[in-house]
Amino acid sequence: MARWDPNARQRLERAALELFVRQGYDRTTVAEIAERAGLAKSTFFRHFADKREVLSGGDALTRLLTGAVAAAPPGAGPRQAVEAALAAVGAQAFTAERHETVRERQQVVAANPELTERELLKREALAAALTAALRERGVPEPTAVLAAVLGLLALRAALARWTARPGQDFTALALAELTALCEAAAAL
Template structure:
């Protein structure tokens, strides 16, 4: 591939994931990632601060979630808006075409405490973004925070089930998880 190819970020992401799976996260260097992608090491650092960032996907999920919450019909309640956010994730981030990549990413993260810690921090950032989006819809405290937390619990549950069973529809799994969590919370 040419060094000037415009999809450098995606190439670096694919190269990093392939290397992380094959030889381990700790044993992979930025120079190796750049070389595998056919790019210069300096190009890597134009796109990512460090090799942890290459797995983060930026704030794509936050944008999907907050965009879907904002676009939910005006009369939609907090959990309906959360369901729309999970559906958007299923339609764009957790698709059948991305199944293998998502599974590999989860495998690499689970094997590395540093990456697991980073995922927890990203989860908190997602809760903050969801809470803000819900507040903008007029959802009061503590309902906005609780809905954001339930959304992330549903996401985690659906993601675990989806990666464990190929061929499942992520959106259906997320909807089921959110319904179960809502019903469980109602019995407390």
């Protein structure tokens, strides 16, 4: 087995998800995950701190969202920056090819209180990171925190719809949710 395997991370994530879906998160060990991926247990721990980490996506979502906000054109307002972030997620994370994986991951998290709790805590950290990215663009308070919160509400609502049925475009769903939230906010 090669010391350096560029696909190790993905293989471990895939193997873990398959085992979690089949036999449950609690009954799956790190050793089993590594074995199923055809890798050593030590390789698992080079990529993830523990079993819970294997489902976190290495905070890829945070990097995607904050990176897209930072990369939005200088003239883009906070709403446009958030729209760019949602579009980046649709283009790179919640794609047609990843639909089944994302759906299975959601099921595993929902079935396990420990993972659900972790997800809620990550959601708070994500909101803070997105707010910070908007502030970096010079967006003042309370608009920065508001745009971040509405963006993440739109993301969650769109994700629930998107995972429920294959063949939908995540970005379109998310932008429609954001529009609905902004309209509801303006009418409040």
